[in-house]
Amino acid sequence: MAWISAVWGRAQTRILVWVTVLVTTAVVGSTLTTRQLLRFQLDQRISSALEQEISEIKRLIDGRNPLTGQPFDGDVKAIFKVFLSRNIPDNDEVFITLINGEQHATSPAPLPIPTDQQAQIVTQWQGLNQRQQGQLHLGQDTWVYLAYPLPTEGPDHGVFVVMQSLTNQQRDLNRLVWLEAQVFGISTLVALVLVWVATGRILAPLHDLTQTARSMTATDDQLQRRIPVRGTVEIAELTETFNAMLARLQASFASQRNFLNDASHELQTPITIIQGHLELLSQHPEDQAEAVVLMQDELQRMSRLVKDLLLLATAERRDFLALTIVPVDQFLQAIYSKVGVMAARQWTLAQAPAVQIVADRDRLTQAMMNLIQNAIDHTQPNDTIELGAKLVKHQIHFWVRDTGVGINPVDQSHIFQRFARGTGARERSEGSGLGLSIVQAIAEAHGGQIRLSSTSLQGSCFILILPLEPPQDRPAVPVYSH
Known part of the structure; x- marks a missing residue:
């Protein structure tokens, strides 16, 4: 049973099974549909053939006797004689003529109808005064007939009957359908073999992918491997x-x-x-x-x-944020009221928009305080530190701008990495080098980002950009890079 599970678990096997089911359904459906269409066409063809013979007999009634050149004048016997001499029935077709309730002549003779049943079928037509169409079950055969009483005014009452065997033609139709099914079946088998080969070649890169992944370990030389790109x-x-x-x-x-x-x-x-x-x-x-x-x-x-x-x-966990509605202007005013005692600087507060954002107020406070502490570490008592916020295209831009020594361009490329410290920071700073990394983690947890604009000896500006609402599926915080 294990090998059955292994084979069934392969994508190639499942594809082949689904293709087999779909193709088989299509073949069976098309075969049945074809049979129904052919049966409909057969019924139409038989009806047309019967009507054609009735049309021939009608033309004779209204025409002239070729033997005398005179109109038939209701001579039923002459009409039937001329008709049977001129018209030869097709295979599985029979002409029967009745005069005054008795069988007059047939074509072919003898009839391909059991003798003991001929009298029975003649009886149901002998007193006919209007055309009649139906089916007769004679032995194992089924016949379709059309009986037409001749509208003559002579002394004799004639009925013309044309019959066609439905059984034989249905047998031919079934034989044709069965041949078609055999052709479809063989074609399907060939197609399935080709599908198996083609899917094997298409899925071969997936097998290589699996083998490569299975052979890899967490060593540097293994992780440096790359799989050649090929396939669909x-x-x-x-x-x-x-x-x-x-x-x-x-x-x-x-x-x-x-x-x-x-x-x-x-x-x-x-x-x-x-x-x-x-x-x-x-x-x-x-x-x-x-x-x-x-x-x-x-x-x-x-x-x-x-x-x-x-x-x-914990910044990578989904429960890292406790979201609530935060009024931006009130939040920034609360931050500004706390910074005055942190250091002797020229503190300023730019006008903040009166909008609300969905954010974690505590984490947002922590991010702003880290940016403010970073500004303190890069400024002197006479320098200015400005706090502000503005609405830009459905995003809030919080900023902390200072007029300190700025950040060296060499340091700006890695300033947000963990344990990174700028060369311009004062030596007495007690920071661990994680403050800006924490700011970046909080920003990205909210679906935002942190930007830096700094010129050496002219100050720095950190911009915390947050959406009005964090995404439902927030991206994971990038791992530490050095």
Whole structure:
């Protein structure tokens, strides 16, 4: 049973099964439809043939006797004699003439009708005074007939009957349909073999894709492999997508390795400082108070670093944001009321639009505070820091602009990376280098972005761009890159 499951699980087998079902349905449907159409045409052809013979007998009634050159004048016997001499019935066709209720002459003679049933069928036509069409079941055969009483005024009453065998013609029709079904069946088998071969060739790149993915490990040399792009448009697109995924995985593994290296370095420094002071305490007990203060400061820095790392780790979760309606002008006024005690700067507040956005107020506050702290680190007491917001095409642009030393163009390319610090930051800054990374994570969690405009020695402007409403399926926060 395992091999059956394995074969059935293959896309090639499923495609072949579906094609078989569809083609078989189409063949059966077309065969039945063809049979019905042929049967309809057969009925029409038989009716036309019967009417044609009746038309011939009518022309004789209104015409002249070729033997005498005179009108028939109701001479039923002469009419039947001339008709039977001039008209030869087709295969499976019979002419019967009745005069005064008795069988007069037939063509062919003898009739292809059982003798014991001839009297029975003659009886139902002998007193006919109007045309009649119907079917007769004689033995195993079915006949279609048209009986026509001659409208003559002579002493004799004549009835002309033309019959055609429906059974024989149906047998020929069924034979034709069966031959057609056999041709369709053979064609279908050939087509299915070709479908199996063609799908195998079309799906071959998928097999290569599977084998390549199965053979890969999380090592750098494996992740550098790429699959050649070939096959149909869809499979080529899938291969390109897979190669792009490998590139992202390669970058992800590299960024994780760099992130772990940098994080371990950042954590190793305060640990080393604490260990060193603990060793000094045993040698210089008189320095205990100063050592405790230093160790507490390092522990607090480690605590802040761990909290920032945890925040960045949870930024990729869907429950990272607690969305609510935030009035932009009130929010910015609340931020402005807090910054005055953070540092002695020339604080200004630009006019904010009276609109509302759907956002996480706490995360948004955290992002703005990080931008403000970054501005403080790059300015002096006489510098100006401006807060503002404006509505631009269904987006809110929050900005923090300063007149400080600016950010070196070399630093701007990696300023949002984790643990990155600008060369212009003041040495006394206690930041971990994660502040701007947190701002970027919060912005992208809202479906927005963060932009930087800075000129060395002329200040910087960070613009936090958010949509009025975050997308339903927000994109994942990019992994750390170094």
